[in-house]
Amino acid sequence: MTSSEDLTPPPKKPRTVSNDDLYRRSTQYRYWSFTQSKLEDLRVLANKKGRVLTHKRLEDLDPSLDEAKMIKENDVAQFPYVSLDEELKIITYYARKCQDLANFFHLPSQARSTAIIYLYKFYLTYSVMTYHPQHIMYTCLFLAAKVENSFIGINNFSKAIPKTSPESILQYEYLILQTLRFSLRCHHSYQPLYGFYLDIQQLLPKVDRKRLGQSCDHARDLVGESLFFDVNFLFTPPQIALACLWRSDDILVERYLAKKLGLKRKQKETDGAEAEAEAEAEAEAGAEAETETETETEAEAETKTEAEAKTDTETKTDTKPPKTEEGEVPPQQRFDKMFQTIKKCSRLIDQASRNPSVEEAKDISSKIRYCLEPLRYGRKLLKQRIAISEIVEEANTKRSVSTESEQTSKRQKTQ
Amino acid sequence: MVELDWNNVPKDMCPVCKTDKYLSPEIQFKINPECYHKICDSCVDRIFSLGPSPCPYPNCGKILRKNKFKTQIFDDLEVEKECDIRRRVLSIYNKKEHDFASTEVYNKYQEEIEDIVYRMLYKIDIEKTEEQLKEYSIANKQSIRLNNARRDQEYEKFIRLQKLEKQYKSERIRLNRLIVQEQTNLKSLEKIKAMDQLQESSEEKDPDAVIKSVKESMKKQSSKYKKQLEDLHKKYKRQKEAIIKNQQSSSKKNQDAALRVPFTPFDGDRLSPKPYHLDPSKYKDPYLEKMVSDVQFKAGGYKLDDYYERSLNEAFTGLNCFIEEEKVN
Numbered sequence: 148m149t150s151s152e153d154l155t156p157p158p159k160k161p162r163t164v165s166n167d168d169l170y171r172r173s174t175q176y177r178y179w180s181f182t183q184s185k186l187e188d189l190r191v192l193a194n195k196k197g198r199v200l201t202h203k204r205l206e207d208l209d210p211s212l213d214e215a216k217m218i219k220e221n222d223v224a225q226f227p228y229v230s231l232d233e234e235l236k237i238i239t240y241y242a243r244k245c246q247d248l249a250n251f252f253h254l255p256s257q258a259r260s261t262a263i264i265y266l267y268k269f270y271l272t273y274s275v276m277t278y279h280p281q282h283i284m285y286t287c288l289f290l291a292a293k294v295e296n297s298f299i300g301i302n303n304f305s306k307a308i309p310k311t312s313p314e315s316i317l318q319y320e321y322l323i324l325q326t327l328r329f330s331l332r333c334h335h336s337y338q339p340l341y342g343f344y345l346d347i348q349q350l351l352p353k354v355d356r357k358r359l360g361q362s363c364d365h366a367r368d369l370v371g372e373s374l375f376f377d378v379n380f381l382f383t384p385p386q387i388a389l390a391c392l393w394r395s396d397d398i399l400v401e402r403y404l405a406k407k408l409g410l411k412r413k414q415k416e417t418d419g420a421e422a423e424a425e426a427e428a429e430a431e432a433g434a435e436a437e438t439e440t441e442t443e444t445e446a447e448a449e450t451k452t453e454a455e456a457k458t459d460t461e462t463k464t465d466t467k468p469p470k471t472e473e474g475e476v477p478p479q480q481r482f483d484k485m486f487q488t489i490k491k492c493s494r495l496i497d498q499a500s501r502n503p504s505v506e507e508a509k510d511i512s513s514k515i516r517y518c519l520e521p522l523r524y525g526r527k528l529l530k531q532r533i534a535i536s537e538i539v540e541e542a543n544t545k546r547s548v549s550t551e552s553e554q555t556s557k558r559q560k561t562q
Numbered sequence: 563m564v565e566l567d568w569n570n571v572p573k574d575m576c577p578v579c580k581t582d583k584y585l586s587p588e589i590q591f592k593i594n595p596e597c598y599h600k601i602c603d604s605c606v607d608r609i610f611s612l613g614p615s616p617c618p619y620p621n622c623g624k625i626l627r628k629n630k631f632k633t634q635i636f637d638d639l640e641v642e643k644e645c646d647i648r649r650r651v652l653s654i655y656n657k658k659e660h661d662f663a664s665t666e667v668y669n670k671y672q673e674e675i676e677d678i679v680y681r682m683l684y685k686i687d688i689e690k691t692e693e694q695l696k697e698y699s700i701a702n703k704q705s706i707r708l709n710n711a712r713r714d715q716e717y718e719k720f721i722r723l724q725k726l727e728k729q730y731k732s733e734r735i736r737l738n739r740l741i742v743q744e745q746t747n748l749k750s751l752e753k754i755k756a757m758d759q760l761q762e763s764s765e766e767k768d769p770d771a772v773i774k775s776v777k778e779s780m781k782k783q784s785s786k787y788k789k790q791l792e793d794l795h796k797k798y799k800r801q802k803e804a805i806i807k808n809q810q811s812s813s814k815k816n817q818d819a820a821l822r823v824p825f826t827p828f829d830g831d832r833l834s835p836k837p838y839h840l841d842p843s844k845y846k847d848p849y850l851e852k853m854v855s856d857v858q859f860k861a862g863g864y865k866l867d868d869y870y871e872r873s874l875n876e877a878f879t880g881l882n883c884f885i886e887e888e889k890v891n
Contacts, residue, residue: 345874348844386881
């Protein structure tokens with residue numbers, strides 16, 4: 148066997164596949180990861196489609212109806228289309244509702260997150276003016292529970308939700324599946340976060356376990372929160388997990404990443420032992436202080452990050468590009484790139500949330516109803532007009548009465 | 563009734579059941595290489611289906627088995643006998659000319675074979691000859707097996723070649739027929755077409771030119787089939803060569819297969835060194851530890867290490883995929 152191998156070299160050197168390559172094969176990467184601009188384009192497109200559809204509904208109205216006449220009279224441009232911003236708000240509103248509902252059913256976080264992601268994915272293709280998010284949300288949750296192995300029977304499901312029937316929920320199921328392009332797997336950030344939790348323990352054994360556990364718990368909550376932002380379309384689950392962890396404990400992530408990417412060793416080589424020893428002592432002091440009181444640690448953490456940021460910039464300017472193998476990016480660059488990504492991701496989560504107030508949501512929801520059924524809008528206009536005309540009449544009669552009384556009083560005066 | 567002469571059985575009659583080809587035309591005769599006595603098919607079924615029995619011919623008494631019976635190929639039983647013997651001897655003495663250093667040695671070898679066949683056929687020194695055969699087969703066990711395998715392969719190749727040729731011929735005939743058909747069709751069509759065109763535009767166009775154009779279009783059509791025929795011929799030649807060369811290529815293929823990496827979902831490739839180092843002894847998770855110490859979880863075969871590994875794997879799956887850069891297009 149060995150002799151034959153010696154004679155002829157192997158036909159093809161097996162290409163190595165990293166975990167990242169595996170991720171690139173996932174549907175989440177292939178179908179549901181976008182650049183920011185592409186994501187916006189998709190939403191604009193969906194909104195436009197919704198507008199066109201609503202417009203068509205308007206035109207299809209029976210023109211003999213009073214309501215239709217009213218709409219025609221009342222400038223078509225004033226019709227309450229749902230704007231892009233409002234769309235996002237209402238989707239987020241129903242995503243939150245979805246979360247509450249999932250908690251009501253005691254679904255695991257995996258299923259809950261999947262339902263929310265499905266809802267967001269659905270409205271990348273359709274506008275809320277095409278399908279009302281409330282109905283879609285129910286079906287998404289039902290579907291997600293099924294996909295994530297915590298099935299709820301449709302009868303029990305619809306019984307628990309007022310004003311629904313099994314048919315009303317199931318009728319959208321296939322549509323949603325189709326819109327999702329039948330790619331049902333959602334990679335969430337919970338598991339990667341736990342992975343980092345383990346890896347940090349292994350790589351940084353000095354870290355206080357209690358504090359680590361707390362920051363991880365906090366990060367886990369943040370991961371749940373991140374679902375309501377676009378990060379799931381823009382970043383990969385581990386990146387989101389790191390970003391959430393960074394938001395809850397920035398020093399930890401910085402130290403971890405630096406060590407992971409082999410930055411510290413390089414620093415040692417280039418900067419000399421002094422800076423390193425200082426940093427080390429500082430970190431240790433910090434770690435000790437952290438255990439004592441939390442308020443103090445926060446203050447210290449801030450100062451420390453500043454210090455570290457400084458050293459970071461220093462090293463950037465000082466270090467000569469470290470010698471690495473061909474084709475390999477130097478760790479400093481990799482570190483910077485990773486950090487930029489994490490910061491960007493974290494900033495997105497941080498952004499003013501789209502959560503609308505209940506009033507706002509009601510307003511948008513009624514707009515959606517008008518878009519879905521323009522007749523309602525007509526009816527409303529009709530009512531308004533009647534109301535106005537009533538008021539006007541009332542006013543008129545009042546005025547006439549008052550003028551009469553004035554006149555009589557005048558007469559009395561003159562008399 | 564005339565007594566049957568067992569030594570001289572009529573040609574078209576089974577001596578056991580006396581069935582005649584005249585009365586039952588579908589009768590088939592079988593012989594057994596033990597004694598070469600002819601018996602009809604139904605008699606073989608009847609007598610030997612319960613296991614080995616003696617030959618029904620008087621004065622024969624050889625024990626025959628059903629699976630050794632075969633249809634007679636040659637009319638002359640002597641020829642049949644010789645063929646069988648020759649086949650048997652050649653399956654043992656199966657060296658080819660290129661296995662020998664010189665033609666003389668090879669001729670001697672062939673002479674030996676002929677001697678053996680002759681002696682076996684006429685039962686001269688039969689015990690000695692059998693002994694010789696046996697000795698030779700034991701001495702050359704390895705090479706005999708190898709040569710037999712080679713012969714089988716060659717035979718297979720031959721069959722394949724034959725099949726290919728048959729296919730090629732039928733295809734060629736079909737195409738040729740199509741060409742002929744098309745030509746006759748076109749000729750009649752051409753006539754009609756030319757007439758039509760001449761009638762329609764008798765004044766504007768030169769009649770010769772019209773006929774010429776029609777002829778050209780006809781040629782184009784027929785040349786299409788000719789081209790197909792050429793292609794077919796080329797294909798046939800190529801396949802033939804492939805089959806002839808097959809022996810080497812197939813062995814090469816086997817070698818390649820041995821070197822090839824076993825199937826993986828990603829084109830025969832392997833995971834690169836993992837970006838993490840799994841070390842369960844260093845992990846501490848108060849919540850999970852409580853769970854693992856519980857017998858109920860252990861009983862189901864729950865392994866904490868697997869869970870650790872899965873989490874770590876997920877943590878580094880897609881960490882270095884920068885969507886903003888990679889999805890620009």
